[in-house]
Amino acid sequence: MAQPTESIVSASPEVLAGLDHWRTLPIKQQPDWGDGTALAAASEELSVLPPLIFAGEADQLRNRLAAAAAGQAFVLQGGDCAETFAGATAAQIRERVKTILQMAVVLTYGASVPVVKMGRMAGQFAKPRSSNTETRGEITLPAYRGDHVNGYDFTPESRAADPGRLVKGYHTAASTLNLVRAFTQGGFASLKEVHSWNKGFAANPANARYEGLARDIDRAIRFMEAAGADFDELKRVEFYTAHEGLLMDYERPMTRIDSRNGTPVDTSAHFLWIGERTRDLDGAHVDFFSRIRNPIGVKLGPSTTPETMERLIDKLDPDREPGRLTFIARMGAGKVRDALPPLLEHVKTLDATPLWITDPMHGNGVTTPTGYKTRRFDDIVDEVKGFFEAHRAVGTHPGGLHVELTGDDVTECLGGSEHIDEATLATRYESLCDPRLNHMQSLELAFLVAEELSA
Numbered sequence: 001m002a003q004p005t006e007s008i009v010s011a012s013p014e015v016l017a018g019l020d021h022w023r024t025l026p027i028k029q030q031p032d033w034g035d036g037t038a039l040a041a042a043s044e045e046l047s048v049l050p051p052l053i054f055a056g057e058a059d060q061l062r063n064r065l066a067a068a069a070a071g072q073a074f075v076l077q078g079g080d081c082a083e084t085f086a087g088a089t090a091a092q093i094r095e096r097v098k099t100i101l102q103m104a105v106v107l108t109y110g111a112s113v114p115v116v117k118m119g120r121m122a123g124q125f126a127k128p129r130s131s132n133t134e135t136r137g138e139i140t141l142p143a144y145r146g147d148h149v150n151g152y153d154f155t156p157e158s159r160a161a162d163p164g165r166l167v168k169g170y171h172t173a174a175s176t177l178n179l180v181r182a183f184t185q186g187g188f189a190s191l192k193e194v195h196s197w198n199k200g201f202a203a204n205p206a207n208a209r210y211e212g213l214a215r216d217i218d219r220a221i222r223f224m225e226a227a228g229a230d231f232d233e234l235k236r237v238e239f240y241t242a243h244e245g246l247l248m249d250y251e252r253p254m255t256r257i258d259s260r261n262g263t264p265v266d267t268s269a270h271f272l273w274i275g276e277r278t279r280d281l282d283g284a285h286v287d288f289f290s291r292i293r294n295p296i297g298v299k300l301g302p303s304t305t306p307e308t309m310e311r312l313i314d315k316l317d318p319d320r321e322p323g324r325l326t327f328i329a330r331m332g333a334g335k336v337r338d339a340l341p342p343l344l345e346h347v348k349t350l351d352a353t354p355l356w357i358t359d360p361m362h363g364n365g366v367t368t369p370t371g372y373k374t375r376r377f378d379d380i381v382d383e384v385k386g387f388f389e390a391h392r393a394v395g396t397h398p399g400g401l402h403v404e405l406t407g408d409d410v411t412e413c414l415g416g417s418e419h420i421d422e423a424t425l426a427t428r429y430e431s432l433c434d435p436r437l438n439h440m441q442s443l444e445l446a447f448l449v450a451e452e453l454s455a
């Protein structure tokens with residue numbers, strides 16, 4: 001007997017043509033791929049590879065983000081500034097996921113709402129740069145733009161953009177996501193396990209300051225157990241992927257039509273954000289990401305005017321759909337208290353409900369005399385506090401935290417309870433782009449934010 005066939009909805013010709021409209025617009029931060037033959041082959045290959053995410057997962061994330069925008073959830077986004085192909089090892093992926101899960105438990109307690117967990121993972125391979133070139137001594141070569149584009153080694157061969165890297169990036173993202181799904185669905189993420197890791201953090205004398213909060217969390221877990229909570233149900237967690245939607249030659253071929261409703265979905269990640277350097281209102285990125293169904297973010301630096309913000313809302317969230325648009329404020333500790341409130345006030349006059357999260361990393365970069373790009377832990381904490389203060393003053397919801405972090409014991413950011421100083425940076429500085437919080441600094445930040453949330 002013939003089985004009933006599911007209806008497959010295709011996209012209209014207008015929708016399909018719209019997906020390539022960005023090609024006619026000004027575009028920033030794209031590499032020079034050479035003669036185009038290799039790029040065409042890579043695009044073709046990517047366009048028929050299986051999607052990395054299912055559109056229904058992106059819909060679910062949009063609902064979670066809508067809850068966060070309404071103050072009923074809190075978002076944690078974290079991971080490398082620049083993921084590398086070599087760094088996609090079981091150990092490094094495990095430590096990063098573990099760190100995010102540990103932070104999430106602390107934040108869940110502090111916020112008393114669910115924490116939406118998102119990795120800057122499985123696709124964060126492309127970087128916008130301040131300069132197109134890098135000079136060392138007498139030699140000038142193209143800047144490193146992330147493993148999706150070129151290699152970090154300082155040779156002409158390595159620094160040449162190679163479209164084959166787009167396909168390698170897809171496969172690296174696929175294997176990373178596969179392991180992330182295994183860890184978060186297979187028992188590794190069990191609340192009891194994550195809690196026991198956090199007890200180890202709090203037992204370290206360097207973290208004595210957090211003992212009280214750690215004890216409160218421990219008591220809450222024992223209460224849940226006594227009250228009969230089903231810890232087997234707490235072994236799986238939702239974990240979403242996110243990266244900067246930067247390289248159009250990756251994002252366009254990864255965009256597919258959702259056969260359930262005929263809408264385009266960028267299947268390279270659940271959530272894509274537009275960076276501070278590419279969010280021009282009439283540029284290629286804003287146009288392209290306005291046409292996909294995924295929840296999307298936009299980074300907002302301190303020069304953002306209320307008018308620009310309003311126009312971004314009009315372009316990216318014309319239907320005013322809760323969860324669709326996230327603003328990731330990255331103002332800098334010294335500016336957030338002045339630059340953020342006018343934006344929050346202006347949103348109140350509109351019919352929009354964007355989610356606001358803080359990126360306390362990108363406005364706080366400094367370079368040491370010895371040439372290390374770094375950030376001070378105290379500045380990061382100060383920006384988070386300023387973000388909360390701004391929301392409290394205006395009466396809006398501080399909805400989440402976006403950080404560059406790793407689960408490894410690197411020495412890239414200054415300060416924290418291990419007191420990393422300038423001399424220590426050299427001992428384990430591994431980032432190929434921006435400095436990340438290490439495992440301990442990440443947890444410390446989670447405890448501080450949890451205190452802020454429960455204040």
Ligand SMILES: O=C[C@H](O)[C@H](O)COP(=O)(O)O
Nearest residue numbers: 081127128129130131433434
């Ligand atoms: O991650 C963000 C940017 O890519 C990064 O801050 C740019 O750094 P640059 O100023 O060294 O190019």
Ligand SMILES: C=C(OP(=O)(O)O)C(=O)O
Nearest residue numbers: 081275276277299330362
């Ligand atoms: C490039 C980044 O940030 P921004 O666009 O805020 O500078 C980033 O998140 O690594």
Ligand SMILES: [Mn+2]
Nearest residue numbers: 081404433434
């Ligand atoms: Mn960065």
